[in-house]
Amino acid sequence: MKLRVFDLGTIMVDQGWSIGGAGAATESNPSPQAVRRPLKIISTLIEHPKAGVLLYECGATPTFEQAWPKPVQEAFAIRGYSDSHRLDKLLNRAGYDVKDVKAIVMGHLHLDHAGGLEFFRGHNVPIYVHEQELKYAFYAVATKEDFGAYLPHYLDPGFNWKALHGSEIELFDGLTLHHTPGHTPGLMALEVKLKNSEPFLLTSDQFHVKENYFEERPLGWLLRDMSAWWTSLRKIQRLAARANANLLFGHDPDMLARYSREAYYD
Numbered sequence: 223m224k225l226r227v228f229d230l231g232t233i234m235v236d237q238g239w240s241i242g243g244a245g246a247a248t249e250s251n252p253s254p255q256a257v258r259r260p261l262k263i264i265s266t267l268i269e270h271p272k273a274g275v276l277l278y279e280c281g282a283t284p285t286f287e288q289a290w291p292k293p294v295q296e297a298f299a300i301r302g303y304s305d306s307h308r309l310d311k312l313l314n315r316a317g318y319d320v321k322d323v324k325a326i327v328m329g330h331l332h333l334d335h336a337g338g339l340e341f342f343r344g345h346n347v348p349i350y351v352h353e354q355e356l357k358y359a360f361y362a363v364a365t366k367e368d369f370g371a372y373l374p375h376y377l378d379p380g381f382n383w384k385a386l387h388g389s390e391i392e393l394f395d396g397l398t399l400h401h402t403p404g405h406t407p408g409l410m411a412l413e414v415k416l417k418n419s420e421p422f423l424l425t426s427d428q429f430h431v432k433e434n435y436f437e438e439r440p441l442g443w444l445l446r447d448m449s450a451w452w453t454s455l456r457k458i459q460r461l462a463a464r465a466n467a468n469l470l471f472g473h474d475p476d477m478l479a480r481y482s483r484e485a486y487y488d
């Protein structure tokens with residue numbers, strides 16, 4: 223089994239979305255300066271000895287300028303996007319074509335993680351996602367509740383959706399999904415066991431940045447269920463401690479830099 227981390231580009235975000243209370247006005251600082259941080263969009267390629275080439279999440283659609291509503295682009299601004307951030311080109315550079323991808327595992331279905339399913343339109347590749355995420359995402363676009371976080375362009379019944387159930391799912395040998403709700407109802411972290419490295423725990427947006435995990439600061443405006451988030455934090459901490467795992471969070475630039483230094487972990 224091999225694992226490789228892709229950099230799908232930079233997104234400028236007010237830190238209040240990622241860290242609860244960050245930038246809040248106080249008595250002594252009633253007008254704090256708003257801080258926008260450059261976060262990363264990330265996808266992970268896994269070469270599995272039996273299941274073949276797999277992806278954990280697939281970033282935004284390359285046509286985000288057309289597909290994302292203007293207020294969404296204002297709040298979440300993708301900067302400097304070029305061919306080098308396109309998932310199809312990154313797969314090419316790794317020696318693959320989009321049609322070589324045998325399965326896609328979605329941590330969750332927000333637009334910056336699932337919009338890249340557009341690259342796989344017409345390929346009938348199975349897309350594994352927690353049933354609670356699938357139900358909530360279609361409901362959110364149908365009712366326009368939480369609209370903007372999910373978009374209808376990729377929430378399309380034409381894709382080969384495969385719902386997963388329960389709190390722990392071993393999808394393939396050495397690849398285990400852990401249901402970790404809080405940011406969204408059906409978020410799933412992926413644990414990847416490797417032979418020559420410590421295992422990886424890919425947490426998607428349960429944690430955007432390292433402060434969420436290492437300083438135990440919950441997500442900000444993008445938190446949906448505080449109580450579930452804390453339970454999921456404790457679950458990931460237990461898993462990480464048990465296996466001395468490498469953690470990769472949903473948007474942390476430093477962690478991406480660390481883990482994209484090597485071409486592959488195996």
Ligand SMILES: [Zn+2]
Nearest residue numbers: 332334427472
């Ligand atoms: Zn995200």
